[in-house]
Amino acid sequence: MKNYYQKEIETAPYEEIVKIQNEKLKKQVRRVYDNVAYYRDLMDKKGVKPEDIQTIDDIKKLPFLTKDDLREAYPYGLLGTDLKNCVRIQSTSGTTGKRVVAFYTQHDIDLWEECCARAIVAAGGTNEDVVQVCYGYGLFTGGPGLNGGSHKVGCLTLPMSSGNTERQIQFMMDLNATILCCTPSYAAYIGESLAERGYKPEDNKLKAGIFGAEPWTEEMRRSIEKSLGIKAYDIYGLTETSGPGVAFECEEQNGMHINEDHFYAEIIDPNTGEVLPEGSRGELVFTSLDKEGFPLLRYRTKDICVLTRKKCSCGRTHIKMSKPMGRSDDMMIIRGVNVFPSQIETVLLKEGYSPNYQIVVDRARNNDTFDVYIELNPDQVSDVVSDIQARERSLEAAMRSMLGIGPKIHLVPPKSITRSEGKAVRVIDKRNLHD
Amino acid sequence: MAITQLSVYLENKPGTLSQVINTISDAGINIRALSLADTRDFGILRLIVSDVQATRAILDDQAFATETEVIAVKMSDKAGALGNILKILEDESINIEYTYAFTSPSREQACVVFRVGDTKAAEKVLNTYGEITLNDEDLKDLL
Numbered sequence: 001m002k003n004y005y006q007k008e009i010e011t012a013p014y015e016e017i018v019k020i021q022n023e024k025l026k027k028q029v030r031r032v033y034d035n036v037a038y039y040r041d042l043m044d045k046k047g048v049k050p051e052d053i054q055t056i057d058d059i060k061k062l063p064f065l066t067k068d069d070l071r072e073a074y075p076y077g078l079l080g081t082d083l084k085n086c087v088r089i090q091s092t093s094g095t096t097g098k099r100v101v102a103f104y105t106q107h108d109i110d111l112w113e114e115c116c117a118r119a120i121v122a123a124g125g126t127n128e129d130v131v132q133v134c135y136g137y138g139l140f141t142g143g144p145g146l147n148g149g150s151h152k153v154g155c156l157t158l159p160m161s162s163g164n165t166e167r168q169i170q171f172m173m174d175l176n177a178t179i180l181c182c183t184p185s186y187a188a189y190i191g192e193s194l195a196e197r198g199y200k201p202e203d204n205k206l207k208a209g210i211f212g213a214e215p216w217t218e219e220m221r222r223s224i225e226k227s228l229g230i231k232a233y234d235i236y237g238l239t240e241t242s243g244p245g246v247a248f249e250c251e252e253q254n255g256m257h258i259n260e261d262h263f264y265a266e267i268i269d270p271n272t273g274e275v276l277p278e279g280s281r282g283e284l285v286f287t288s289l290d291k292e293g294f295p296l297l298r299y300r301t302k303d304i305c306v307l308t309r310k311k312c313s314c315g316r317t318h319i320k321m322s323k324p325m326g327r328s329d330d331m332m333i334i335r336g337v338n339v340f341p342s343q344i345e346t347v348l349l350k351e352g353y354s355p356n357y358q359i360v361v362d363r364a365r366n367n368d369t370f371d372v373y374i375e376l377n378p379d380q381v382s383d384v385v386s387d388i389q390a391r392e393r394s395l396e397a398a399m400r401s402m403l404g405i406g407p408k409i410h411l412v413p414p415k416s417i418t419r420s421e422g423k424a425v426r427v428i429d430k431r432n433l434h435d
Numbered sequence: 436m437a438i439t440q441l442s443v444y445l446e447n448k449p450g451t452l453s454q455v456i457n458t459i460s461d462a463g464i465n466i467r468a469l470s471l472a473d474t475r476d477f478g479i480l481r482l483i484v485s486d487v488q489a490t491r492a493i494l495d496d497q498a499f500a501t502e503t504e505v506i507a508v509k510m511s512d513k514a515g516a517l518g519n520i521l522k523i524l525e526d527e528s529i530n531i532e533y534t535y536a537f538t539s540p541s542r543e544q545a546c547v548v549f550r551v552g553d554t555k556a557a558e559k560v561l562n563t564y565g566e567i568t569l570n571d572e573d574l575k576d577l578l
């Protein structure tokens with residue numbers, strides 16, 4: 001049985017989608033040019049006028065926006081409408097520099113929540129489901145987005161927010177939660193915690209999980225699915241475009257359908273900015289086609305991925321994006337070699353280790369040091385030193401063959417790496433402290 | 436037979452060892468024997484304690500402890516007693532992973548602990564040669 005939240009648009013023929021995109025883009029560019037001085041300046045500098053944009057293909061003529069632009073325009077510089085029309089802000093977790101603050105009108109909130117509702121229905125959600133949302137609530141978009149989507153579908157919503165695992169488990173078991181929404185690392189942690197308390201995967205009523213907000217691998221998906229006895233679905237989004245639900249997985253579990261009636265996606269060469277043909281790997285760029293409060297045009301996400309418009313067995317016609325293969329931000333250059341944390345995770349899961357690890361990169365005597373701390377699973381702990389050392393050697397060799405360089409492996413006791421209940425801190429790069 | 440050793444896997448960071456030892460002694464548990472193997476990265480603390488279950492319970496959140504079966508051989512006060520035991524194990528090709536010794540002040544009794552691959556087989560061999568091995572009950576008497 002096929003279920004959609006908004007069947008007509010989710011399964012619309014391609015030509016229909018293009019028609020919608022053409023109309024929406026024309027209107028959106030006009031609105032942005034009239035209301036957003038910051039972007040008007042960028043367009044003027046490039047010599048592009050709103051009337052140059054007639055179809056979705058004309059989008060190539062528009063200038064890009066980057067995170068730097070967002071910082072520079074902070075807080076109101078990219079606001080697309082009067083503040084009196086806005087009803088909400090959300091903000092990214094601050095890393096460096098200024099936070100990004102995104103504004104939403106009620107229309108923006110509705111379309112965002114509808115996108116999340118599509119994701120929940122695609123994961124098998126109906127109004128008979130109990131959705132446990134343990135993404136953070138507040139400025140972070142995870143909690144509010146899935147919460148709103150769950151309401152739209154009519155599910156019983158448990159607005160747990162993040163943390164307090166004891167309470168999460170109590171509500172999950174007592175109230176028969178059927179769909180879990182959180183970060184994949186927290187889902188893995190809940191799985192472990194349930195096992196520790198003697199629960200088997202079949203003891204809970206969960207059937208699906210909607211996990212996002214951080215990178216995760218296929219191996220991690222399988223391990224979460226096994227430990228919780230569920231189907232695990234990926235969801236994608238970022239505060240700059242609205243939040244989770246920009247793209248979501250269907251039952252095929254191989255790529256996320258982009259809600260392209262609201263968000264137009266392009267893949268570009270990150271170095272030249274050139275738009276690449278379908279199927280190429282490159283940087284993902286999003287344009288909000290009908291958001292009012294924070295209408296970003298051609299925003300560079302820094303996520304590296306691939307777009308494909310193949311026929312999907314779920315019946316949805318919207319283009320699919322692959323799981324991001326890394327962020328240009330996350331990519332580390334260690335001793336001249338490109339290293340993505342996701343590669344390390346792949347090795348760990350393949351070799352039977354826990355996905356709880358931390359990478360520490362530093363510099364000593366003008367050379368990069370590269371250390372990976374990995375938690376042993378309880379059954380891997382030994383009282384014999386040589387057993388542990390043998391494990392370290394074999395893991396180092398496996399890493400070397402995957403990455404091209406061998407990190408120093410440190411096997412640490414189970415549960416000794418601090419768990420964050422929001423985003424996992426996987427990489428500590430201390431090299432810039434020396435500059 | 437064999438006795439139960441508690442093996443605690445520790446990160447080699449300042450303070451981790453003393454923290455574990457203090458937690459155990461603060462709980463009034465007797466540490467009868469202790470041996471530490473450490474590398475630059477990690478340490479394995481091997482303990483013979485008066486109450487294994489209680490120790491595991493109090494260490495629960497602080498350190499990761501597992502139970503390991505080891506052989507405890509009573510040492511006679513004759514000269515060369517340890518040499519004899521080692522010779523038996525060597526002759527029978529029993530590989531020793533590690534070993535340590537402890538004494539019981541009350542009984543003036545020394546014991547040597549061996550961790551081997553096949554505990555049962557090694558113990559049988561030692562008994563055949565007339566060596567006395569201890570179990571957890573014997574240990575209670577001893578201390």
Ligand SMILES: [Zn+2]
Pocket residue numbers: 250251252257312313314315316
């Ligand atoms: Zn599909």
